[in-house]
Amino acid sequence: DAKTTQPNSMESNEEEPVHLPCNHSTISGTDYIHWYRQLPSQGPEYVIHGLTSNVNNRMASLAIAEDRKSSTLILHRATLRDAAVYYCILRDVGNEKLTFGTGTRLTIIP
Amino acid sequence: NAGVMQNPRHLVRRRGQEARLRCSPMKGHSHVYWYRQLPEEGLKFMVYLQKENIIDESGMPKERFSAEFPKEGPSILRIQQVVRGDSAAYFCASSPQGTHHGYTFGSGTRLTVV
Numbered sequence: 001d002a003k004t005t006q007p008n009s010m011e012s013n014e015e016e017p018v019h020l021p022c023n024h025s026t027i028s029g030t031d032y033i034h035w036y037r038q039l040p041s042q043g044p045e046y047v048i049h050g051l052t053s054n055v056n057n058r059m060a061s062l063a064i065a066e067d068r069k070s071s072t073l074i075l076h077r078a079t080l081r082d083a084a085v086y087y088c089i090l091r092d093v094g095n096e097k098l099t100f101g102t103g104t105r106l107t108i109i110p
Numbered sequence: 111n112a113g114v115m116q117n118p119r120h121l122v123r124r125r126g127q128e129a130r131l132r133c134s135p136m137k138g139h140s141h142v143y144w145y146r147q148l149p150e151e152g153l154k155f156m157v158y159l160q161k162e163n164i165i166d167e168s169g170m171p172k173e174r175f176s177a178e179f180p181k182e183g184p185s186i187l188r189i190q191q192v193v194r195g196d197s198a199a200y201f202c203a204s205s206p207q208g209t210h211h212g213y214t215f216g217s218g219t220r221l222t223v224v
Contacts, residue, residue: 016204029162029210034212038153038213041215042218043114043201043203043215043216043217043218044153044201044203044213044215045215046211046212046213046214047212049211054147096158096165096166097143097144097155097158097166097169098143098145098153098155098213099155100145100152100154101152102152104151
């Protein structure tokens with residue numbers, strides 16, 4: 001599986017936008033970029049995924065670089081409930097496994 | 111529409127006992143996945159099942175661990191003769207057939223071996 005690199009931790013103020021970066025320089029053409037988050041004492045929660053184009057849903061936006069070697073998860077207005085570990089995962093077509101790294105621990109400051 | 115249901119939420123077993131963890135996928139989901147999260151570590155894939163079939167068990171320890179997803183009923187992860195190192199959170203996820211969308215995870219079973 002192609003590897004992703006994320007900062008270990010980030011902090012953001014409540015009600016401000018948050019940009020969570022992910023580098024994946026060895027991404028292949030058939031790798032989808034998936035984001036999950038894990039709140040304390042909970043199972044992972046799907047956030048968003050994309051292939052080449054930027055994506056938006058009710059939870060977040062995903063901005064994908066033109067060369068696909070990096071992506072950014074954008075939370076438009078952080079709340080305290082967004083405090084979690086965020087995982088950026090590459091998943092190849094036909095591969096059913098998710099390979100979780102260490103993720104980014106996001107702290108929201110009231 | 112209930113999510114992925116895992117039970118029990120917490121399970122305490124003495125060394126040498128058996129642990130049975132149950133997972134009911136979301137309605138309409140035919141693919142089930144089990145992941146393990148050891149204390150202070152990331153999630154690791156264990157096994158991927160479809161109804162009555164094990165598709166990929168490359169993450170399962172070679173001994174004492176087994177999984178099934180029968181035609182009727184929940185998926186079961188079974189750990190025989192548990193040891194302290196089996197203490198972890200075990201998460202189940204499900205997805206519909208033929209999709210590349212996200213998985214839905216359950217809240218997990220926290221196994222403590224004493």
